[in-house]
Amino acid sequence: MKQSSLFTKTSKTAPSDAVSANAALLERGGFVYKNSAGVYSYLPLGWRVIRKISDIVREEMDAIGSVEMLMPALVDKKYLEATDRWGVDVGYRVRGIGEAVDAFALGWTHEEVLTEIVSHHISSYRDLPFSAYQVQTKFRNEARAKSGILRGKEFIMKDMYSFHATQEDFESFYEKSKQAYANVFKRCGLDAYCTRAAGGAFTGNITHEFQVVSPVGEDVIYVCPKCRYAENKEVATVKAGDKCPKCMGVIEEKTAIEVGNIFPLGTKYADAFNLTFTAEDGAKKPVIMGSYGIGISRLMGTIAEIHHDEAGLVWPASVAPFAVHLLDFTKSGTAAKDAYEALQKQGVAVLWDDRQTSAGDKLATADLLGIPLRAVISEKTGDKIEIKKRGSDEVTLGTIVDLI
């Protein structure tokens, strides 16, 4: 893509209200725009990152046999009344102009909706197990909307739900989902701890959060870096300095960003919506469920928090908006045009800075945007291209073959 066809411009100064690196850098680079507190637009560069993260998530959910679908954002009162969640304070209410009552909530989660849908399709043990997921805009009336796109009133989530005939089958899928989640975060360039946490449908039930250590995180976790054992503070059985119960490592206290969570739901939702199946022995039983979330937009913010330096963002190649940032310092621009077309022909995602501006401005913009490979064509490089990896100081002379 030519940089001139992006309508966004970068900014040299951080927005005055940005309290975190992700907010400052993503806004300065033109990845996101803050429309209201906690409400963001994903500008063309940022949307490319969101789509790359979403595709990684989709691939890993598909790989464990889950199927994609889309449920409504308008969640009918009937759903949330069935589980006493109509009045929970994270919710937004929706009504038509001039109407006296709220007809809908804006969905922040979809256990109720999917359980009711499934109850019309499932009747036998032969219909189980299965799981379904969606990548969807979600809403929370979030008073603490402050850390850029880490905690928003409107955000993009992947939520998945699984349905099982037996507890053993549920547990087997739950373990598979842990591995799929580990794959997602690793592919996104993040080191996430699978952390024991509270919050299940039943008191005392253990759930798991995926936590990325970062000073801007809102959670406190206790981790053993040696064996990767981790507990959220809320359910902690260890404290900093303790010996880890699983190995000889020493427990550390960290602040961390929660990028995903997985929950055993037991039969709570099946009971509320009468979702039963006939078992092999003819008995009617409630379906056992689990739910599995990943914050897609929060993941973008977390990657920005972890992967940046003082000059700007340093995107991992897997989620970068482009693979190559082509800068042209020549007068004619012919060599850059040829290189751009050759790279496009090879299917390389290339952003060509075709703006009429100084070399210094182009270099600073490239550092801010953080595309993995910077390719400079100038009078002094002749028929070669100066190639530099973002985040490294090493500069090599090469040809377009080295960029493919």
Add this chain to the structure above:
Amino acid sequence: MKQSSLFTKTSKTAPSDAVSANAALLERGGFVYKNSAGVYSYLPLGWRVIRKISDIVREEMDAIGSVEMLMPALVDKKYLEATDRWGVDVGYRVRGIGEAVDAFALGWTHEEVLTEIVSHHISSYRDLPFSAYQVQTKFRNEARAKSGILRGKEFIMKDMYSFHATQEDFESFYEKSKQAYANVFKRCGLDAYCTRAAGGAFTGNITHEFQVVSPVGEDVIYVCPKCRYAENKEVATVKAGDKCPKCMGVIEEKTAIEVGNIFPLGTKYADAFNLTFTAEDGAKKPVIMGSYGIGISRLMGTIAEIHHDEAGLVWPASVAPFAVHLLDFTKSGTAAKDAYEALQKQGVAVLWDDRQTSAGDKLATADLLGIPLRAVISEKTGDKIEIKKRGSDEVTLGTIVDLI
């Protein structure tokens, strides 16, 4: 995909409240589920169709140089107050539980939001022209929500906005968008009339709607099938039986479904948000805009209305959820498994009906789901596969090579 991993089941009977073929067939086939009046879930099969339509739309918008982004569904009061649209009755209002005032509307269109964003990035004629689009869930407080997914309270739209320095440049892009729209509808298997219509930002301004002739349509249009001249009734200068002003054809009156529209916006939104640029001569001028919509979910409903017979849906290959529906009538299932794996290896999107049910049930389900190629493996076909195109009666014996 194995049919057993879809959790949905088909139904032999139409929902009692379905008033249109698209609602009846899409619900019976398990493509969509009605959660509330005008509010639908896209089940795995339906979501595959939506994604195929979206990808076609994206390709055609990218081809005319538009860039994709995503704006919020929560549209701040400040945006709509600036253009006196805060109180328009198609809007939904959003407030937090226990809060006294509505903070947001749910976006049904995004002229205001994008114009304000752009005003922070654009300053010179060198920054123009450009256009940006999004594929997004939109909301309308729709009293007439009745025709399946043709008119919903929540629906999926592609909305695009273009920004220009001159009227000539706008007009040139407007004509390009007409061609891109024609490409989209043709690729989706629809014959859409580009129809003169009202509704522009200025009285007397002409806009264009893309209309597909169908008895369930809510619009009345006058068309000349010979030269494809078309006018919406609201602005009609001709009536049925008239001679077409453009050719010697005869005008016909038709009911039609509006699947897209394109609007000149003039400087209405630029004026409201002070979106100006410095022209080559140094003068400050307001930006000239256009807006361009396609109803993605409505398109799915329209395709279902146009492409079905009494047995079920007949998807055009371009938007079909799968390319091949593999049915197995043998006891062992070995040949079907081999064929399934071979097709998957070749990258063919194949749905394998691996359910334990009768041949009659499988054939009826295949007709209802409407996947373009049906491939039957049975004891009597030996090592051949019986191949039938949905919508045709001709059956041929072939091999998997004929399905690739």
